[in-house]
Amino acid sequence: xxxxxxxxxxxxxxxxxxxxxxxxxxxxxxxxxxxxxxxxxxxxxxxxxxxxxxxxxxxxxxxxxxxxxxxxxxxxxxxxxxxxxxxxxxxxxxxxxxxxxxx
Amino acid sequence: xxxxxxxxxxxxxxxxxxxxxxxxxxxxxxxxxxxxxxxxxxxxxxxxxxxxxxxxxxxxxxxxxxxxxxxxxxxxxxxxxxxxxxxxxxxxxxxxxxxxxxxxxxxxxxxxxxxxxxxxxxxxxxxxxxxxxxxxxxxxxxxxxxxxxxxxxxxxxxxxxxxxx
Numbered sequence: 674x675x676x677x678x679x680x681x682x683x684x685x686x687x688x689x690x691x692x693x694x695x696x697x698x699x700x701x702x703x704x705x706x707x708x709x710x711x712x713x714x715x716x717x718x719x720x721x722x723x724x725x726x727x728x729x730x731x732x733x734x735x736x737x738x739x740x741x742x743x744x745x746x747x748x749x750x751x752x753x754x755x756x757x758x759x760x761x762x763x764x765x766x767x768x769x770x771x772x773x774x775x776x
Numbered sequence: 777x778x779x780x781x782x783x784x785x786x787x788x789x790x791x792x793x794x795x796x797x798x799x800x801x802x803x804x805x806x807x808x809x810x811x812x813x814x815x816x817x818x819x820x821x822x823x824x825x826x827x828x829x830x831x832x833x834x835x836x837x838x839x840x841x842x843x844x845x846x847x848x849x850x851x852x853x854x855x856x857x858x859x860x861x862x863x864x865x866x867x868x869x870x871x872x873x874x875x876x877x878x879x880x881x882x883x884x885x886x887x888x889x890x891x892x893x894x895x896x897x898x899x900x901x902x903x904x905x906x907x908x909x910x911x912x913x914x915x916x917x918x919x920x921x922x923x924x925x926x927x928x929x930x931x932x933x934x935x936x937x938x939x940x941x
Contacts, residue, residue, distance in 0.1 A: 736883065739879050739886075743824075743882065747875070752825065755889055
């Protein structure tokens with residue numbers, strides 16, 4: 674799968690509901706996620722794609738995984754339980770999970 | 777005591793001791809070595825999401841607000857907890873976990889999840905239900921005994937006795 678294009682559409686602009694849950698389009702979520710992963714792992718952004726297997730291909734230890742989870746929760750105002758983390762394998766899965774949680 | 781009862785009693789005591797020891801060791805050798813077990817349980821009582829009042833948190837832990845204040849002062853200094861005044865009622869102080877506090881909470885929850893998964897995974901659905909029921913009965917019985925010995929005082933969790941809190 675080719676990397677998603679950078680967010681250009683106004684419908685992808687972040688929207689916050691009454692509970693403080695920020696909802697973004699998938700492309701914007703992908704961009705935010707890659708920014709976070711790149712900063713966390715000190716890796717260039719072009720090393721990531723939607724198909725990247727998070728636990729297989731990235732050198733993410735358990736603390737870094739939770740740093741990512743806590744940062745995503747706080748950025749989007751959502752809750753990501755451990756059960757949800759166990760169900761994802763690729764970056765695209767995480768994007769879908771966040772998009773689903775923001776609805 | 778019958779041999780099977782003797783084995784059971786020994787295993788039960790080992791579980792109590794070893795869970796506490798392992799938690800302590802995991803903390804001292806892990807990323808959050810500046811936290812005590814009691815402080816970690818305080819973070820658990822606050823929880824990773826909504827801010828709580830001091831009274832709510834003290835009730836969950838079974839300690840007084842005064843005792844909690846001392847513990848929170850220390851956790852604020854270590855940057856695991858932050859205090860905010862309620863925007864509507866300035867007399868109310870709410871406490872919540874910082875990013876560092878949330879990380880410690882999640883890592884500690886993982887310890888429990890891994891332990892439970894290791895115990896539960898090999899069991900069938902019926903065996904899991906039975907084990908959960910039996911452990912629940914042990915928990916209730918031990919709690920009843922504790923209440924009996926505490927002479928009708930409000931039930932306090934064991935964390936009260938830890939000098940770190």
